[in-house]
Amino acid sequence: MILGKYDPLKGEKFCMIDENGIAKEVASLPDAEKLKALYCDMVKIRAMDDKAFSLQRQGRLGTYGQLKGSEAVQVGAAHAMEKDDWLVPSYRENGLMHLRGVPLSSIYLYWAGNELGAKFPEGSKILPFSIPVGSQMLHAVGLGMAANIRGDKAAIVTCFGDGATSEGEFHEAMNFAGVFNSPTVFLCTNNQFAISFRSTKQTKTPTIAQKALSYGFEGIVVDGMDAVAMYQTVSEALAKARMGGGPTFIEAVTFRLCDHTTSDDASIYQDPKEVAMWQARDPVVRLKKYLTSANLWKQEDEEKLTTDVKKAIDEAVAVLGSANKPTPEDLFGFTYAVQPQLDWQLRDLKGVIERKSHGN
Amino acid sequence: MILGKYDPLKGEKFCMIDENGIAKEVASLPDAEKLKALYCDMVKIRAMDDKAFSLQRQGRLGTYGQLKGSEAVQVGAAHAMEKDDWLVPSYRENGLMHLRGVPLSSIYLYWAGNELGAKFPEGSKILPFSIPVGSQMLHAVGLGMAANIRGDKAAIVTCFGDGATSEGEFHEAMNFAGVFNSPTVFLCTNNQFAISFRSTKQTKTPTIAQKALSYGFEGIVVDGMDAVAMYQTVSEALAKARMGGGPTFIEAVTFRLCDHTTSDDASIYQDPKEVAMWQARDPVVRLKKYLTSANLWKQEDEEKLTTDVKKAIDEAVAVLGSANKPTPEDLFGFTYAVQPQLDWQLRDLKGVIERKSHGN
Amino acid sequence: MAIKSNLDAVNDALRTAMKKDDRVVVLGEDVGALGGVFRATAGLQKEFGEKRVFDTPLAEAGIVGTAIGMAMYGLKPVAEIQFMGFIFPALNQLFAHAARLRNRSRGRFNVPLVIRTPWGAGAGALEHHMESTEALLTQIPGLKVVAPSTPYDMKGMLLAAIEDPDPVIFLEHMRIYRAVKGEVPEGHYTVPLGKSEVVREGKDITLIGWGYMRHLAMHIADLLAEKGIDAEVLDLKTLAPLDSKTILASAMKTGRDIILHEAPRTCGLGAEIAAICSECGLLSLKAPVERVTGYDITMPLRMSEKLNIPDEARVLEAVDRVMNF
Amino acid sequence: MAIKSNLDAVNDALRTAMKKDDRVVVLGEDVGALGGVFRATAGLQKEFGEKRVFDTPLAEAGIVGTAIGMAMYGLKPVAEIQFMGFIFPALNQLFAHAARLRNRSRGRFNVPLVIRTPWGAGAGALEHHMESTEALLTQIPGLKVVAPSTPYDMKGMLLAAIEDPDPVIFLEHMRIYRAVKGEVPEGHYTVPLGKSEVVREGKDITLIGWGYMRHLAMHIADLLAEKGIDAEVLDLKTLAPLDSKTILASAMKTGRDIILHEAPRTCGLGAEIAAICSECGLLSLKAPVERVTGYDITMPLRMSEKLNIPDEARVLEAVDRVMNF
C-alpha cells in the first residue's frame, strides 16, 4: 500500500530508486522483466521525442512540445494501465499515447499538422489530446461517471501539468470526481514550469497533491523521475479505481529538461545550475544505473535496444514522408455526422483548388 | 485570536452565544452597545426582508431572494467592516448592503426591476451584486491586488453561498488570492442549500472551510446564526487583511429559513423536521434571549425598535411607490461612456414610444 | 391527441426518450428531486432512478465537460443549463471540445450530447435570466442549435436531438413555456433537425422568427390580413445549421423580409439571414431586408425589458417601411 | 520616424502608456520575465518592476476577473490572453461583468480594461492557436473590439484603448506580427477607436478587411489595378462598435462590396456588414455583397490551414462574380 502512506501535508514523497540508481527496498521492486521493460520504453520514447525535435528543426513538423524529463511518469503510467483503461491526455503525453497504442507515425503526422495523424486505431480507449490547458480532465471524470451509471468496472488516467491546476475546470473536475466517485486517476506532471512560470508561484501551497484534500480523496507526491515509483503508484490508484474506490490525485515531481515547445527558449528563464542538478536525476540514466548494478542489463542489451528503437523510428519517419496530404473532404467530413448544408462550401473549395491547379 | 484556533479538519466550529442564548465566555463579548446594535440591525434587516417578500406577493417586486436565516452573518459582517472596506456581494446580501449604506428604497426599486435602484450612493465602496453565481469573488481579489500594487491599506469582504464554491471561478479567485496575498475576506454563507441541492452533496469534504488549505491560507467554520461570533471573526479577518496578512476564508454555517426565491417552493425538498430544528436556532431570537437574560434589553426598547424599523420601511415603500420608471435614456446611457453609434437606436425606441402614446 | 404546454412537451419527450433508450441520462442543477426550476424534469428521477436523473454541483463547465465524457463513453446525456445566461462558463467545453471531438478524432468519437436551456425575455425575471445569445453558438462549427416554439415541435425535436449523433443546444423559450399549448402525439415521433418551416403561407411579405417571435409573427400576420396584406410566416426552428433553402425560397417568393429576434441587433442571427437573403436573392428583393431586434444594450431589468423586445408596434412600423419602400 | 514591426509597436505602446500613467499595469501568462510568448511585453518587467508587470497563474477567468477588480479600483490593467483560442474560459467575466458593470452600477463604476490577444491564422501554429472568434465578442453590448493591422495603428490604437474608459478587446494578428513593418512615431499619440478607414481609394469595388485581410485586400487591389479595376480598400480597424457610416459611404460609392474574413462564414462579422450594406444601400448595390471567409468547419491543422483562409485565388474569383453580376 503506497496510497495513504505518504502525507503531502508533511512533505512526504514516494520514491523507490533514488537519483543514484540505488533501490530503497529491493524486495518491493517489480520483477526484472518489468524493470527492463520500463527502461526500454523510456529509451524508446526519449528517442522518438528527440527525433520529433530534429524533424521540427528540419521543418518537417510544426511546433512540437518535448516530454524530456517526464519519461518515467509516462512509462510508469503506461505499464500500470490495463487493456481496458481509458487515457485522457494533454499535448505532452506523446510517449504515453504511443505506448498505449498510437503509432509513432500518427504522432509525427499530427505534429506535422496533418489531420490524418489524428486517426488513432479504431477501438483504442485514448482520447485525442487536449491543447486547451486544464479542460480535458472533465472528460475523464465523465467517462468514469458513465461507467458508474452503467455498473461497468472502469478506470481512467487523465494527464495534465502543474499549470493546469490553476484553471477553474480543474477544480470542477476534481469536485465532480469526488462527488460522483469517478474511477479517475489524476496524473499531474509537475515539471515545475508552465512555459516560463514556476510551479512554486502557480499556487501558495507547498505541494499540489494536498489539493486533493479539498475534494475528499487521496493525493500523493511521487518522485516523477523514478519510473518504478510511478509504475507502482499508478498501478495502485488504478486498482483502487477499478474496485470502486474512486479517484486519486498523483503529483509526479519532475523537471522540464527541454524548452516548453520548439517555439520557446527556456534559457531566458531557466537557471543553468538548477537544470544541471535535475539533469543529474535523469530518469533514464537512473534506472539504467540500477539495472547495471543489479546485473540485469548488459552492453549487448543496450545495443539491441538501440537498433530496435532506431528501426521503429525510421519506419515512422518513412510513413511521415510518404503520407498523403489531407483532402478537402478530410477537412469537411468530420464537422458533423451528416451536414448537407456544408456541401456547397466543400464544392467551392474543391473548385478553387482545381482551377488553381489548372493555372487559371 | 480566533483564526488558527478552530481547525476545520478536526470539525471545530467557532460560536460565542449558543442557540439557547447562553454566552460561552462573557468576558470575551463585545460591549453592550455593540450587542444591542447587532440585535437591532438583525431585527431591521429581517423586517425589510419580510416586507420585500410581501411586496413581491403583491406584485410590486419581481422575483426576490430572501435572506432569512442569514441575519447574523450579514449583520456581523456589516459591523466588522470599517468605512473604507470594500463589499463585493451576491444577490443574497440585501441586508448587508443596506447596512453598508445602500438605501432600502434602492433595494426595493432594484428588485422591482427598476434600473434606478441600481444607483448606489456615489463613492460607496459597494459593487453591484452579482447574479451569476461564483463570478464576483474574482473582482474582490482584483481590488485587493490593486491595493497591493498601489501600496494602499485595504480590505475587501466578498460574499457568496455554498453552491458558489463549486464554480471554477471560485477556485481561480481563491488561488489568485493566495498567490497575490490579496486582502480579501471570503465570506461563504453555507445556508445548506443551492436552490434544492444540499451542501453536503455539493462536495465530498465535510466542511467548506477546509478548502482554504488548498490555497495556502486560513479557513474557519463559524456558527453563522451567532451574530457575535460572526462579528468577531470577520473583524479579525479584516484586521489581518489590512495589516498585510492576506486572505481568509470564513464558512458561516446557517440554514435557509425561506424559499430560495419567491419563485421557489422549498416544501418540495426541505424536511419540515429539520427546518423546525434550525428555526429553534434563529439568530435574532438567540441574541434577544441573551440580551434579555443579561438585562440589557427591555420591552420598551423593543417597542421603540419596532416603531423605528417600521418607519424606515414605510419610507422606503413610499419611495418605491412614487419612483419614476426608467426612460429610454436610462436604458441606453450606460452601455459605454460615449457611444454615438447607438444614437439611432435610442431615437428609434423613443419614436416608437411616442407614436404609441399618440395612439398610432 | 393530448393538449400540452411546451413545458409538458419537454417533459414528455424526456420520459419517452428515457423509456426507449436506457443510455439516455438527465443531469443538471436541481433537475432531480425538484424537477428543475421550471419542473421540466419533474417526476423523472422518481421514475428512472437517481443513476439516470441526477443533480450536479453548481458548475456549468463541470456539467457540460462531464457530459461530454459520458457521451464519448456511449451514453446520451441530456444536460440542463438552468438559464441561457449561465451557459458562459461552459462555452470553453462547447467550443473547444463538444464541437470538435468528432473532427479531432477523425470520427472515432462523437458527442451525442443535448444541452437544454431556457432562454428569452418577457417573463419578468432577474438580470441574466432573459438572455438570447443564440448567435454566440450558431457561429461555432460542429454545434447544432434548435429553438422550437410549439409543443409538437418541442417534443419531436427534443427526441430528434437526443437521437442525433452530434451535440445539440436545445433552446426552450421561457415566455411560451406555459403560455403556448398545442396538440402533442403520444409516444415516440421525431421532427427533423435542420429544417425551417413555413407555418403560414402568404405572398406579400415574409416574417421570420423563432421561439416567442414566431408567435408574435403569427399575430402580426393576422393583423396584416385584416389590412389586406398576405404575410408568410417562417418558423426558423433550427438556428444552426441554417436551412438556407427554405429561408431563400420564402424570401424570394415575397421579396419582402422581416426578421424578428430578441438578441441584440449587431451580429445577431438576423444579420446572417439578412446577408443570405441579399446575397442570393438580391434581384428578387422588393425592399431591404429589415431586422426588428433587441437593441445593442444590456437587457434591461424587468420593468423595462419589454421596451427592448420587438413588439407589435415596432414590427408593424417595419412592415410599413418594407411595404412602402 | 522609426520603422517598426507590429509586435514592436505593441511593445512601444505599452512602454509609452506605462511611462505616462502609473496606473497602467500589465498582467497575463508569461508576460513578465519571458516578455510574453511573442515577446510583446519584453523588457517591461525590468523597466517597470514586478508590481506593474506580472505573471499570473494559468487561469483566463482569473486574469480577466481580477483585472476587472483592478480596473474598478482605479488602475488601468492591460491583460494578455496568450492566444485568442483561449479566451473562452474568460467569456463569462467579459459578458457578465466587464461589459455590464457600468450599466449595472448606473455609471458609478466603469471598467477601463484592455485585453490584448494574438489571433488569426497563417502562422502554422497548433490547433486552437489560429482562431478568429471576433464575432463572438462583437455581439456583446458594452465591449469594444479593435483589430489594427499596421504598426502605426497598432501603437496609436493600443494607447487609445488604454485611455478608453470602457473594456476594449485588442486583437493582434499573429501572421503580421513581424511580417508587417511601418513607420511609428516616437512617444505618445492616439488613433481613435470607433473609426474605420479607407486606406486606398477606388471607385469600382470595395474590399473590406481587418488584420491580415487588410493586407491581402491591398495586394488584391494592386492586382486589380493592373486589370483596370479601381478597388477601394477599407480597413475596418474597429470591429465593435461598427463604424457604419464609413462602411456605408464606401459601399454605396462603389456599389460592389466584398468582405474578407478568416472566421467561419456563418454569423461571422461579415454577415453584419453585409446586412448593413443591403439594408441601407440596397438601391446603390450593383451586385450582391460577397463574403469571402473561412468555411464553416473547425480550423484545419497547420498543413491545410491555408485552404481555409481567403487567398488571392478565392478573392479574385469573388471579384469576377461581383464585377460581372
Ligand SMILES: Cc1ncc(C[n+]2csc(CCOP(=O)(O)OP(=O)(O)O)c2C)c(N)n1
Ligand atoms: C486554456 C489555455 N491557456 C493557455 C494556453 C497556452 N499554454 C500552452 S501550454 C501552457 C503551459 C502549461 O503548463 P503546464 O500545465 O504545467 O503543462 P506543461 O506544458 O508544463 O506540460 C500554456 C500557458 C493553453 N494551451 N490553454
Ligand SMILES: Cc1ncc(C[n+]2csc(CCOP(=O)(O)OP(=O)(O)O)c2C)c(N)n1
Ligand atoms: C453561474 C450560475 N449558474 C446558475 C445560476 C442559477 N442559480 C441562482 S442561485 C443558485 C443557487 C446558489 O446557491 P448558493 O451559492 O448556495 O447561494 P444561495 O442561493 O444559497 O445563497 C443557482 C443555481 C446562477 N445564478 N448562476
Ligand SMILES: [Mg+2]
Ligand atoms: Mg508544467
Ligand SMILES: [Mg+2]
Ligand atoms: Mg446556499
